[in-house]
Amino acid sequence: MEMILNSTRNNDNKVSPSLAILQGISQEGGLFVPSYFPKIDLDFLKELSELSYIERAKKVLSLYLTDFSDDQLQKCISKAYSPEKFDNGEITQLSHLFEGRYMLELWHGPTCAFKDMALQLLPHLLKTSAKINGCEDEIIILTATSGDTGKAALDGFSDVEGTKIIVFYPAFGVSDMQKRQMITQEGKNVSVCAIDGNFDDAQSAVKTIFTNEELKAELAKNNMRFSSANSINFGRLVPQVVYYISSYCDLVKNGDINTGDEVNICVPTGNFGNILAAYYAKQMGLPVGKFICASNKNNVLTDFINTGVYNKNRDFYATSSPSMDILISSNLERLLYHLYDGDDKAVSELYKSLNETGVFKVSDTVLAKLQNEFYGEFCDDGKVKDVIGDLFEKYSYLCDTHTAVAVGVCNEYKDKTNDARPVIIASTANPYKFTKNVLSAVTDKELPNDEYDQLDMLNKISGVEIPKSLGELKNKEIRFKKQIDKADITDFVKKSLLG
Numbered sequence: 291m292e293m294i295l296n297s298t299r300n301n302d303n304k305v306s307p308s309l310a311i312l313q314g315i316s317q318e319g320g321l322f323v324p325s326y327f328p329k330i331d332l333d334f335l336k337e338l339s340e341l342s343y344i345e346r347a348k349k350v351l352s353l354y355l356t357d358f359s360d361d362q363l364q365k366c367i368s369k370a371y372s373p374e375k376f377d378n379g380e381i382t383q384l385s386h387l388f389e390g391r392y393m394l395e396l397w398h399g400p401t402c403a404f405k406d407m408a409l410q411l412l413p414h415l416l417k418t419s420a421k422i423n424g425c426e427d428e429i430i431i432l433t434a435t436s437g438d439t440g441k442a443a444l445d446g447f448s449d450v451e452g453t454k455i456i457v458f459y460p461a462f463g464v465s466d467m468q469k470r471q472m473i474t475q476e477g478k479n480v481s482v483c484a485i486d487g488n489f490d491d492a493q494s495a496v497k498t499i500f501t502n503e504e505l506k507a508e509l510a511k512n513n514m515r516f517s518s519a520n521s522i523n524f525g526r527l528v529p530q531v532v533y534y535i536s537s538y539c540d541l542v543k544n545g546d547i548n549t550g551d552e553v554n555i556c557v558p559t560g561n562f563g564n565i566l567a568a569y570y571a572k573q574m575g576l577p578v579g580k581f582i583c584a585s586n587k588n589n590v591l592t593d594f595i596n597t598g599v600y601n602k603n604r605d606f607y608a609t610s611s612p613s614m615d616i617l618i619s620s621n622l623e624r625l626l627y628h629l630y631d632g633d634d635k636a637v638s639e640l641y642k643s644l645n646e647t648g649v650f651k652v653s654d655t656v657l658a659k660l661q662n663e664f665y666g667e668f669c670d671d672g673k674v675k676d677v678i679g680d681l682f683e684k685y686s687y688l689c690d691t692h693t694a695v696a697v698g699v700c701n702e703y704k705d706k707t708n709d710a711r712p713v714i715i716a717s718t719a720n721p722y723k724f725t726k727n728v729l730s731a732v733t734d735k736e737l738p739n740d741e742y743d744q745l746d747m748l749n750k751i752s753g754v755e756i757p758k759s760l761g762e763l764k765n766k767e768i769r770f771k772k773q774i775d776k777a778d779i780t781d782f783v784k785k786s787l788l789g
């Protein structure tokens with residue numbers, strides 16, 4: 291059956307899967323959602339259990355990307371998940387932690403964060419989408435990042451023919467490791483620039499460029515067009531659906547569950563993209579009980595799930611899990627659309643209210659549906675530290691600060707509910723990406739100042755291998771030193787693209 295997508299704010303705005311990927315976001319500001327969920331059954335899951343990750347990805351993606359040919363899809367997937375990009379042949383890794391808790395490690399890709407799972411594939415999906423739609427323009431990716439997305443997008447798009455990528459990061463607001471990952475990025479088509487200011491400044495500057503009609507026209511004359519690598523792009527969502535289905539199949543294959551048994555899924559959440567992909571898997575037929583939505587001290591989603599009121603008017607905290615420091619969870623809009631049974635008017639009203647007042651409230655019916663599926667809780671930095679220390683001491687398992695938020699919330703859920711179903715916990719970053727905080731959770735000793743000495747110290751204490759891509763950063767040439775005022779960002783883009 292041919293897949294059609296439509297905007298969350300206008301059901302009449304219909305696009306093909308490839309066009310949804312190419313456009314990124316709809317004209318009226320809504321997000322593209324599938325008009326139906328393709329169904330999978332227990333036989334499908336049994337069949338998948340015997341296959342490799344790449345084969346599983348192809349089966350699942352083909353249900354959504356119906357205007358891609360088999361051959362096109364195969365090529366995209368094998369380029370994305372090649373053995374030289376991922377440090378283990380399995381692509382993801384599922385390991386039993388304790389008492390029915392399973393860690394789904396999603397950070398074995400080149401930049402050590404789960405964003406690689408989608409961003410290694412997105413450039414190829416985008417290029418193919420352009421081809422399907424007869425678009426010969428060069429695709430220009432503009433990204434503002436607080437750290438992980440920027441690097442993952444740079445690595446994914448590096449030297450992909452027919453694309454260019456420009457990443458802006460706040461000069462003060464990314465970790466040393468994240469900064470170094472970006473400014474040493476290789477590739478002929480990449481560019482990285484620091485902005486005076488914080489992440490919001492970088493983000494709003496980029497948004498201004500996306501809506502600069504004059505600049506867009508000038509680009510069009512030169513056969514170029516902007517596109518987005520943000521998690522609002524449907525092309526980032528579908529690759530994430532794959533690993534939830536795949537991890538379920540791993541549990542079946544390992545004999546931990548029988549096909550058809552229910553599992554719960556716990557996700558450390560920021561922009562709601564990762565946990566939404568799990569929800570999509572359930573809508574397709576994956577046997578999932580509860581979704582456990584774990585937030586850090588920026589707990590806007592916890593409050594929303596518990597009260598039905600979304601209120602972004604609150605203090606913003608810089609936490610030890612920076613990739614979840616977010617007050618507007620973009621992908622929540624997609625969940626609301628589905629919970630409102632595709633009522634585009636209702637969703638438009640909610641987001642109008644959010645725009646005007648910073649607050650919206652869902653109906654009682656929708657709140658009941660939400661709470662039936664989702665459990666929301668948060669974990670502050672003190673508890674994150676305890677969780678990391680505890681897991682390491684008791685189970686010799688080292689996890690990063692974001693994953694620790696999920697484990698902390700999962701433990702609390704288990705204690706409160708006695709829900710005995712196994713839990714798949716999304717592990718979203720390699721612990722070495724946040725070495726300083728992880729290190730201070732596993733030792734009382736004084737930490738060295740130098741980031742690389744910290745890597746070595748964590749390695750000595752834990753015995754866990756330092757990922758090659760982080761260890762070798764020290765000796766890499768710094769390519770991008772430029773720092774500009776946020777007012778000059780449009781000029782920077784013009785010069786980079788048009789000379």
Ligand SMILES: *Cc1c(COP(=O)(O)O)cnc(C)c1O
Nearest residue numbers: 438560561562563564613692718
């Ligand atoms: C982006 C990110 C998250 C949050 O994922 P969302 O899809 O935005 O909810 C969690 N952990 C890490 C390490 C990340 O980079």
